[in-house]
Amino acid sequence: xxxxxxxxxxxxxxxxxxxxxxxxxxxxxxxxxxxxxxxxxxxxxxxxxxxxxxxxxxxxxxxxxxxxxxxxxxxxxxxxxxxxxxxxxxxxxxxxxxxxxxxxxxxxxxxxxxxxxxxxxxxxxxxxxxxxxxxxxxxxxxxxxxxxxxxxxxxxxxxxxxxxxxxxxxxxxxxxxxxxxxxxxxxxxxxxxxxxxxxxxxxxxxxxxxxxxxxxxxxxxxxxxxxxxxxxxxxxxxxxxxxxxxxxxxxxxxxxxxxxxxxxxxxxxxxxxxxxxxxxxxxxx
Amino acid sequence: xxxxxxxxxxxxxxxxxxxxxxxxxxxxxxxxxxxxxxxxxxxxxxxxxxxxxxxxxxxxxxxxxxxxxxxxxxxxxxxxxxxxxxxxxxxxxxxxxxxxxxxxxxxxxxxxxxxxxxxxxxxxxxxxxxxxxxxxxxxxxxxxxxxxxxxxxxxxxxxxxxxxxxxxxxxxxxxxxxxxxxxxxxxxxxxxxxxxxxxxxxxxxxxxxxxxxxxxxxxxxxxxxxxxxxxxxxxxxxxxxxxxxxxxxxxxxxxxxxxxx
Numbered sequence: 389x390x391x392x393x394x395x396x397x398x399x400x401x402x403x404x405x406x407x408x409x410x411x412x413x414x415x416x417x418x419x420x421x422x423x424x425x426x427x428x429x430x431x432x433x434x435x436x437x438x439x440x441x442x443x444x445x446x447x448x449x450x451x452x453x454x455x456x457x458x459x460x461x462x463x464x465x466x467x468x469x470x471x472x473x474x475x476x477x478x479x480x481x482x483x484x485x486x487x488x489x490x491x492x493x494x495x496x497x498x499x500x501x502x503x504x505x506x507x508x509x510x511x512x513x514x515x516x517x518x519x520x521x522x523x524x525x526x527x528x529x530x531x532x533x534x535x536x537x538x539x540x541x542x543x544x545x546x547x548x549x550x551x552x553x554x555x556x557x558x559x560x561x562x563x564x565x566x567x568x569x570x571x572x573x574x575x576x577x578x579x580x581x582x583x584x585x586x587x588x589x590x591x592x593x594x595x596x597x598x599x600x601x602x603x604x605x606x607x608x609x610x611x612x613x614x615x616x617x618x619x620x621x622x623x624x625x626x627x628x629x630x631x632x633x634x635x636x637x638x639x640x641x642x643x644x645x646x647x648x649x650x651x652x653x654x655x656x657x658x659x660x661x662x663x664x665x666x667x668x669x670x671x672x673x
Numbered sequence: 674x675x676x677x678x679x680x681x682x683x684x685x686x687x688x689x690x691x692x693x694x695x696x697x698x699x700x701x702x703x704x705x706x707x708x709x710x711x712x713x714x715x716x717x718x719x720x721x722x723x724x725x726x727x728x729x730x731x732x733x734x735x736x737x738x739x740x741x742x743x744x745x746x747x748x749x750x751x752x753x754x755x756x757x758x759x760x761x762x763x764x765x766x767x768x769x770x771x772x773x774x775x776x777x778x779x780x781x782x783x784x785x786x787x788x789x790x791x792x793x794x795x796x797x798x799x800x801x802x803x804x805x806x807x808x809x810x811x812x813x814x815x816x817x818x819x820x821x822x823x824x825x826x827x828x829x830x831x832x833x834x835x836x837x838x839x840x841x842x843x844x845x846x847x848x849x850x851x852x853x854x855x856x857x858x859x860x861x862x863x864x865x866x867x868x869x870x871x872x873x874x875x876x877x878x879x880x881x882x883x884x885x886x887x888x889x890x891x892x893x894x895x896x897x898x899x900x901x902x903x904x905x906x907x908x909x910x911x912x913x914x915x916x917x918x919x920x921x922x923x924x925x926x927x928x929x930x931x932x933x934x
Binding site: 463464465482483484485487488489491493495496497498499500508509511512513542544558562 | 833834836837839840841842843844847851852855856858932
């Protein structure tokens with residue numbers, strides 16, 4: 389759209405699917421176990437995943453397959469029982485502002501207005517900016533998610549979809565090099581969802597496509613439309629990666645046209661097969 | 674709708690008070706022939722008029738009833754303030770840190786059930802002043818509800834909120850002022866509300882022991898020692914009414930700082 393050279397470069401990277409460039413996130417041999425009623429519940433087991441800088445990756449799988457757990461090891465909210473996660477060259481020890489998070493349950497502070505929820509995050513992370521710049525950033529992101537006129541409301545007075553948009557605006561506003569999105573558009577209606585997906589890609593484009601984005605989703609179409617690669621997880625407990633599917637579709641992708649692309653249909657069927665296959669096995673017993 | 678609700682609550686209030694006056698009157702009639710009859714509402718009202726004369730008079734030989742009331746309130750607020758200034762930071766420390774919780778909790782659990790009056794002689798010995806001993810008693814008793822509720826509030830801060838603070842690099846100052854305190858605030862107010870209630874109850878007992886100017890001593894000296902049952906009853910009503918107003922005040926504060934989850 390705007391940057392032709394970048395497009396060509398990304399196109400090349402897409403074609404050479406195994407080449408993921410500079411690694412940005414490295415999940416190394418990660419196992420996560422929780423103590424549960426005297427025994428130990430293993431959510432994910434022996435996960436290895438390398439994500440390149442500027443890549444958009446979707447984690448997909450059935451409910452309870454551990455995709456959120458895997459995501460949380462990257463955000464730092466869950467400590468791996470075994471193995472380690474390296475993000476931006478550092479071992480992840482806990483949550484940090486280099487990784488912007490959209491939490492699954494939105495996690496807004498209920499005593500603060502929509503505006504304050506975003507402003508406090510911006511104020512903390514972008515310390516060097518002037519007050520005016522911070523305010524401008526908050527306003528800009530509120531407008532981006534169409535919530536500017538609701539900025540003085542408390543989160544308790546918003547619908548689920550609106551809260552989710554506040555959480556998205558908050559994560560976008562601090563402009564992190566890694567964005568971690570846990571079912572970020574799950575609570576949105578189809579129309580809003582579509583426009584938020586476009587906003588996500590716009591944000592990614594604006595930054596010369598250098599942002600690394602990892603998202604958890606249930607939605608196959610969404611995963612294909614946004615991602616470079618889709619990570620399909622096995623069912624838990626002790627979930628592993630079943631397969632990583634490349635999405636070699638050219639960018640910019642057009643939501644309307646893409647669905648008629650034979651490559652799209654092929655990938656869609658493949659992903660559906662990977663997920664449904666699992667489902668039918670479960671159905672038998 | 675709101676109007677009807679208000680009218681209803683007025684109706685119930687009048688009904689309740691009427692019932693109380695009725696029971697009071699029945700008791701007065703029943704004890705008429707006793708050695709010491711309980712005065713009825715009408716008789717008490719006559720004495721109330723007398724008590725209410727020159728309520729602000731502050732001469733060496735006579736103190737007005739409001740002077741006594743404000744004197745008691747002054748002691749309560751002094752003790753309550755000192756107690757709260759100690760209890761809130763200590764509660765935050767305990768709620769935020771397992772070490773301090775484990776260390777201080779047994780002390781709190783041992784001292785909390787002690788009757789406030791047991792502290793009076795200790796205060797008297799330590800401070801060598803009856804006035805100081807009353808305030809000391811209020812300080813000690815108003816500590817526990819605030820301390821326990823603050824610690825509870827801080828310790829139940831959800832992991833979600835802590836994650837937000839971490840994920841967006843909140844400074845310690847911002848974490849305390851924008852996350853921890855706002856979350857704990859309703860609990861702290863609950864603690865303060867309980868504390869001021871206890872403090873107000875305790876000051877009456879304290880003033881009976883310490884003497885001086887105050888409602889407690891009014892009950893003891895003007896009421897019991899002077900053989901005026903009416904004044905005892907009047908004092909009970911005044912104490913009750915002021916206690917209610919204090920509670921209402923904190924209730925308003927609680928509402929002001931509540932939010933929808």
